[in-house]
Amino acid sequence: MNALVALCHFCELHGPRTLFCTEAVHPPSPSPPQPGPAIPGDRDREADREGEGLTMRANSSATQRADMCEGCRSLPASHPGFVSVDSETGIRYLSHQHPRQQQLFSVVRQACVRSLSCEVCSHQLIKLNFIQIICICVILVYYLLLQVCPGREGPIFFGDEQHGFVFSHTFFIKDSLARGFQRWYSIVVVAMDRIYLINSWPFLLRHLRLTIQSLQNTALKVFDSEQCVCPQRAVRMNSAFSPAVFPHQRSGNAARSLTSLTQHPNLWASLHSSFSWLLKACGSRLTEKLLEGAPTEDTLVLIERQTEQEEEMSGWEGAEGGGSNPQPSQSESVQAKDFQFDDTRQEDLLGPKFKSLRHLRQVLGASDFRQLAWHVLMGNQVMWRGADPGLIQSAFNVLKALLPVGCVRAIPYSPHYEEAYRCNFLGLSPDVPIPAHVSSSEFSVLVDVLNVERGCVNHVSDDDILSLYQFNISSANTQATDKGPTLLNKMEVALSNENLSVEVVSLCLLCLKEEWMNKVKVLFKFSKVDGRGKEDTQKVLALLGATGPGEEDNVRLLKFWMTGLSKLYKSHLMTAVRVGERTLSQ
Amino acid sequence: MPTLLQKLFSKRAVGNGNARDCSTAVEKCWASAEFDLAQIRLIVYQDCERRGRQVLFDSKAIHKLDASELTADETKTPPNRSGACHIGSQASEKDKPPTYQYTRPASDVNMLGEMMFGSVSMSYKGSTLKIHHIRSPPQLMVSKVFSTRFGSSTSGSTNTLQDSYESMSQTFPSHTSSIGVCRVPSAPLLCLARSASFFAAHSNPVDMPSRGHSEDGDSGIARSASLSSLLATPLPSPGSSFSSGCASSYQRRWHRSQATSLQHGPIPRWNTEEMFSLSDESCSSNPAMIRRKKIAISIIISLPEREEENHNFQEFFFSHFPLFESHMNKLKTAIERAMIVCRRIAESSQRVQVYLCRVMEALGEFRMTVWNLYMAPRISEPVWLSMISQSTERNPLCQRFLKEMSLLMDHGAKSQFLSALLTAVLTHHLAWVPTVMPSSLPPIKTTCQKPASQTVDLLAKSHPYNPLWAQLGDLYGALGSPVRVCRTVVVGRRRELVQRVLYILSYFIRCSDLQEHVQPQAQMENPANPCSSQTTDPTPEKTFPPKPDPLKPTACVIDKALNPEPFPGTSVEQNNHTLLTDTKSTNPSSSLESSTVRPGCAEMGQECFGEDSDSVGGGLEHILANQSPLLHRVQFHIGSPRETENEGQAGGLSGVGCGRGLDRKLHQRLLTDIRRNESSDSALGDSDDEETSQRELYMATEQKEYELPLPTCQVESRASVNHFGRSLLGGYCPQYMPDFALHGISSDLRLKQCLVSDLEHTVLHPALDEPVAEALCIVADTDRLSVQVVTSQRRVCEGGQLGRDVMVSNLVHTLITSVLQLYALNIASDFCVMHLEDRLQELYFKSRSLAEYLIGQTRVHVKELGLALGIESSDIPLLAAVASTHSPYVAQILL
Known part of the structure; x- marks a missing residue:
């Protein structure tokens, strides 16, 4: 919990004192520090700090007059304090006599003074007219009060934005040598989050009562045993005393430490543990279950591929004795790969590259691009043949973005032809022949990248691909590519609108892909999982908005994209059905 | 496992059995017991520097008088559970407002006044909030104390409502409807004269706006809110945070944990200048602001006698406190308005009636809202939450x-x-x-259901924020x-x-x-109990067995911690002395400052630091007593953090350079601390310093303290x-x-x-x-x-x-x-x-x-x-x- 706990004491000689304080120190921000004034607030309201100044002054003057006594002290001055570390969260719980930060020092001081001298805790029949006096008067007043007001125990919440918010529980500890045979203490919990502190009231009250009762009971035993040995009441009755001089008469014994009152040799260590636990438990009393969206299909597929790869790799390493690159952590690499489809090798290759779909479209021309994109979306094999593997790979990287990750099987550059079932993107060196069954197939398209012979290449910038290369697109496809699919039509609108930045276009593409992926899911569920008939399927297509112009292409696209669904998703749907059937049959 | 709530509901669901198909037919009430409107009491108190404390309103002392009907107190007719808590009586009889009689305040009112005001200094201008738990009879008291804003140049009078009450016969019911024929008891004139200035209608005859804030404050808050939230949330670099899942939830919670962090010290996040207006806004521009007056508004809720009901109500009250508080603020505004409005009425008895009427109406509203909040039916199975919690x-x-x-x-x-x-x-x-923001993490189970946010979960553990607030x-x-x-x-x-x-x-x-x-009820095992093990066996070794950890050389063995004499404390003073002399010699330019320090240097650890000596001076003593380089590193975190950083980067961690840095900083430290003791004005350092010191504080602590294991406790989740x-x-x-x-x-x-x-x-x-x-x-x-x-x-x-x-x-x-x-x-x-x-x-x-x-x-x-x-x-x-x-x-x- 974002709070601190302090044990305070009203010393007969020195007034309200902070005895022991446990703070929670949180690890530095888990995320990089945020720019901008994240915490607004005016911290220099000098005028408002009058009261505080008063108490500080009172304190210092009191200190000068008389040093701290045993009763005002918890750990000896030389004691370094205690620390407990929550290894799970990195939160450190520190205990000292005072908080170490100057601002907190005055906050706790204020809380201490208020809890023990200003606030009236509980319903008692004594009227306190003089409460407003904070300084030295308070000390005198409380000699009287402690005498006449033995039941001022209980919880209270108070505070304001200036001084923090305080949950305080005052209580008495028996002391056979003290005035009224008891000493007055309080445990304060200080926080800035007022609402949280109030919300925690029942919890804090429950557990502080345990702490307090335990201290009281222990002290009571000591008290009883001391009274047996030397009944103080009798001693006092016999000796004439006046309240004003009484404490000083017994100056040697007047201020007994809590340790001596409880005869608990490791009291402070125990209190440290109790307070640390209290802070931890109060902070984790309520936990949120906060859901985030299911990962996209692309993410799922990437994760699946990676785990496959890792398994393969580990098999390899087992056989070969290691030596491969260490894999980056899963989420990291997923993030890097996600939506960018970067192949690290691409950067190594020099020469001109396609930067975006729009760039590719500009280079190829609208109609050739349309044709090529159509083939990509339909799941046809797209072959690029040319001498520059870097260029071809950049083309694939750009084109891959049109498809869900699960639909992409690429062989960036190969010295020989690979069958369509192995890859839908295939880069080939210039002299590789295309088998006849492929070149005659309507399910493939070939882009030949031809070098344009020009005088001096050096003068041409890398960007100007057209001046370096010429592109020939050939396919045996006879279908019209200008009707559908709907996704491509919309995509072209975005690509052709120069007003839209490349980022907007890629987000637009992402939207379209997700939209269609969701349709794919429905169709998969409908046709593959439930196995519905044609008529129903047609209804589904209509409600998905896949009918109308370009319907044939839309359906082809949906069917192709189905192959890109993650295994996890598919198996989930299948098992869900089985479970559903089971419950139905029962 | 049926929750408590379900148990409570299942009892009541029977009576509500609307056997329709509609799933929501069974709506359930929150409370397990009746809640009586009269359980809520309002007290308005005034604390004036000159005149002391006066009760301005106590609902316990007010009785409704009705000529036609003989119903004494509307609160005596509690709404039935199925019905609404209407204050319909007031709404329907709007044309003829009820008449109230004000009797002597209850006997406990003085004591309650003490509790409300405590001894909050008059100089503090903001509002303060307090909650008391009164044991017998069991009651919760929530009070807010406001400073007053009282625009008055001529009327220095401090006459109050009390005067007006006093002016009236305690038993005499007056009817507001009969203006002019109101029989005013004997000797009213004096009192009226006294109270005139308090209630004096300030020249402005126009109906005043509801509150001063609503005119200028509205847009102001809106602007600042949008601005601060715009600034607070960093602009995400476009496209980069796609995979960041619950990014926005995370940000909100992270900012909350930082904004309410204690590590930044007290930073008012909120306008603390909320005042209680005692006059029309038209006068507030008057520079003669009288601030030495405070108004306390207190709501006292009687708790149910039965333990379980009491517990339930308290749990509800404290978890829903922000709502209660918001309604209290509304009540405060109404009281404010009532006071202002009634001051325009010259005639005393009528003025009191108007005042009482208005406050009683506002109180009625408050009671009704609270009653409804506690008793109104809820959707028994909210779809989203049910889906989250019961996946089966x-x-x-x-x-x-x-x-x-x-x-x-x-x-x-x-x-x-x-x-x-x-x-x-x-x-x-x-x-x-x-x-719906896609998660970047793989689902843990082999279902495609939404995963729980792991980043937020982690945040909640390391930087706790209030989940109720988030919700x-x-x-x-x-x-x-x-x-x-x-x-x-x-x-x-x-x-x-x-x-x-x-x-x-x-x-x-x-x-x-x-x-x-929650922790199970086995109390003696609870870590909150510091003496549990001691009662059975006081041997320290048993309680905290020493755990020598080879990985943590600085973590000392526990028995040392219990009898701490790890550092030669006797040498401290001596070292101080040499140090300061050294400062003088190495830093001749600052000899003047040094000499001002010197008189106190002999008892520096004790006197100059005051009782502060453990937190700051304690650290110093260690440094001074142990000149090992390891501890030098600790001292860097004591001085001005910014400087510390530079020193650290300069690599002056050992040898002569370090010594000098130490001297200089110690010197500075001494001076600033002395200054601080003289006046706490400088108690808050620069914000920049604090920012850097956050990290360093966290790091610095590695060296010093005795490490103890964090106790654990069995926890039941529900x-x-x-x-x-x-x-x-x-x-x-x-x-x-x-x-x-x-x-x-x-x-x-x-x-x-x-x-x-x-x-x-x-x-x-x-x-x-x-x-x-x-x-x-x-x-x-x-x-x-x-x-x-x-x-x-x-x-x-x-x-x-x-x-x-x-x-x-x-x-x-x-x-x-x-x-x-x-x-x-x-x-x-x-x-x-x-x-x-x-x-x-x-x-x-x-x-x-x-x-x-x-x-x-x-x-x-x-x-x-x-x-x-x-x-x-x-x-x-x-x-x-x-x-x-x-x-x-x-x-x-x-x-």
């Missing part, structure tokens, strides 16, 4: 949800009622957005930027229909589910009962409720009366405990099949309408249509709900492209959006609101 029940839940939704769709098909309603709800209750913000949809809060009210005479709407909306109005972790997700999704309530994120009512009569002022109040005193720019309310009328949005930002509405009609978003309409069509095609309902989530995710993606599109644009071309992004003009409000949760700049561009 998912299928039937989905089925029921879709069935209800298709029924409603058919019902309001012509007017697109459901589409309009969902457009409004999705636009304003934005907590659904994080729940409240979720329910009110306060995720966007600028922060807006929204509620939804469904109005309709057909109970079943309204309940259906509520049930459906309980899927779209989302929040996190809360789990509570679904939390008292959280907003359960309490703010109301059922079909007898009366309009200002707190509920969602509820239904039969008539909008009261809604029309209260809504605008409620919304204004929400902006001024948000229960959310953070600045709010705008408060909204969606009003869905199932009788007229209309959906309107009412806003706190007053805009002219046509035809005296409450708000503006909602434009149906095409995206939302197609979304619902296709989900319901799938359902109609007999696709498994579980899958339909998954599809619904996918479609909501599409909305999120679209909002991202809209946000990206807006970056470069000065003007929005709607046609372009439609063609390229598939976003129509009807979708823009929705998508812009969604976008503002992840891209705060959107609001700026669109405004």
